[in-house]
Amino acid sequence: MHRCSCYVLFIIVLTACGQPTTDVDLQRLIAADREPGNWFTAGRDLQQTYHSPLTQIHPGNAGELGFAWQLETDTVNGLEATPIVIDGVLYTSGPWGVVYAVDASNGTELWRYNPEVAGKYGRRTCCDIVNRGVAVRRGKVYVGALDGRLIALDAKTGEPVWEADTVVDPERMLTITGAPYIAKDMVVIGNSGAEFNARGYFTAYDLDTGALRWRFFTVPGDPSLPFEHEELETAAKTWDPNSLWEVGGGGTVWDGMAYDAELNLLYVGTGNATPYLRKFRSPSGGDNLYLASILAINPDTGRLAWHYQTVPGENWDYAATQKMILADLEVDGRPRKVLMQAPKNGFFYVLDRETGALLSAKPFVPVNWASHVDPDTGRPVETGQGEYFDEPKLIFPSQIGGHNWQPMAFNPATGLVYIPAMEAPMIFLNLVRGEFKYNPKRMNVGGVGVFPDLDNPDKKSRFAGARVPALSGLTAGQPDPSMHGFLRAWDPVKQAVAWEIDTSGPWEGEFPAIWNGGGVLTTAGNLVIQGYATGELKVYTADTGKLLHTIVVGSSIMAAPMTYTVDGEQYIAVMAGYGGAVGLGFFPAGSAANKYGNSGRIVAFRLGGGPVPKRPPLVHDDVIPKPPEQDVARKTKGQGAFLFAINCARCHQNNGPGVIPDLRYMSAATHEAFNAIVLEGTRAERGMAAFADVLTEEQADAIHAHLIGLAQRAWKKQQAAR
Known part of the structure; x- marks a missing residue:
């Protein structure tokens, strides 16, 4: 069963006027720049640039941006999706996989679809019950529900057309938090759950019928059993035959994908390992393909064209699932079709997307687990500082990464990529004493990263029974351990910072700083726009980073904004709600979620708009009730x-x-x-x-x-x- 509330009369009126058509096909997407008022995919275009050709809003008038409309999402968890707008209708998703269809001109809700996921699935998530968005094609809206269903909805009514259960083994702790991606006549979805016992894979389904077209496993299963496809035979040679196959291996696909229609290649980023520690997972070593990799897949066959592994023998939760951007750049004096990614491991990669060859890789945040990426082999050169099996180590970047799911953006006019970068280390610990013990109902990571106590650098502590040494004994010869967030404008050709803004907010040096800056939008109007956990939306010039305007939204923002037009007027819209891996546990003082609460909403802005409505500040009842007495050993x-x-x-x-x-x-x-x-x-x-x-x-x-x-x-x- 599901709930779908529809404003039928309004839909009929719009349809009679020729909107919404949602008749999106591949040719329309290829020519997306001819329709700058639409935002067709999560990143607007096939290239996933998060860049808009719109110029109505520019440095000369950005200060006039103000409130246009809002829609309450009736949620209190993190909102991570970037909305899609097609022909005047906005489509987006929230926690559990709830879908919203909204009149993009005024915020009127057209319909809402609730997949009615059982609450027990919340336990299967590592990082909140979030959802990163929808895909729209051929009059249908596609969404992944947290419980593993891929659902196709009628774009006009919100009624289900078909659904497919993507979970191969229901006993495994798999979920869906990522957005579906579309390649040709297929919708492709991956799963989350590597921290538990997931074996990674992604699956392609027929757009119209939901029939399974193919499935690609990212890591091998037990090699004593038949391989599901030929690539796994190659991958198995990079694993110890006595690996912990029962734990799953990880490599889940929970975020970034992109499709090149000219090359007919689907690019897929794969996730971290399970367990994290490679000496448990694959005792004799090996690269452990295809963990932490970028895969190029022929969507007609589901077969691998090439792969590039960012972290051979992945050991630190350094997923390569972050958003990828496709672009044409001049590299070493010749034009190249490139793929760019800034994954968790701290290096910015530029690959030839035809062949997978490494063109360049440089650190965009402090890194100490590797000294550099060898340009000849394409492999990182490990320093030894990242090996924490025998003793805790201070490792850069943290388990959260130098860049996480928050989208970066590419502006072809400036040639810059705008990265919501995170500078922070963690003290990595081996949690296992003796033999690794698999538990199919809880996390099986084996190790963990702990943020250092910067206020008490000489303090020792314990986590899950493991010793956490004092920070002061770990810092010799290492980068500054204070924590910062940055909006970093990165030149992908020079592999260098062009300009940057410290986005740490009131938490400079503390770990909430890295979760302040959200995803990024850039436009041909020479703008870069980013939201913050402090509840602000800021507008900068794309070429220099000059701050043009700050809008006080009053809701914490993590998601990337987007922009569109209706009746010739340009709007900017963003989903506002705090949560996710760092924001789930508590709302730091200074965040809008702490001050005003975390009721989620979609907020839109336009030139000439007024102040954004805000809720009254909360009065926190900080009085701890007297706890029960106890006499316990x-x-x-x-x-x-x-x-x-x-x-x-x-x-x-x-x-x-x-x-x-x-x-x-x-x-x-x-x-x-x-x-x-x-x-x-x-x-x-x-x-x-x-x-x-x-x-x-x-x-x-x-x-x-x-x-x-x-x-x-x-x-x-x-x-x-x-």
């Missing part, structure tokens, strides 16, 4: 801390208000119902699934004891301050 609380770290901490960070509750603030009723919530799933409809398959009642009691201990310390500190 220290050992039990220690066990609870360990179990909390490996089962709960990825969501419950207990640092203050956020998408996920701070459990130090549990009410007496919640304390009373704790085991029912944790073991029976009495709040599963809110995303808090049952954990009875991995926790006993005794273990749930231990977690509860740990949390009561945290609450008691915080409560006593609060009482003393009074």
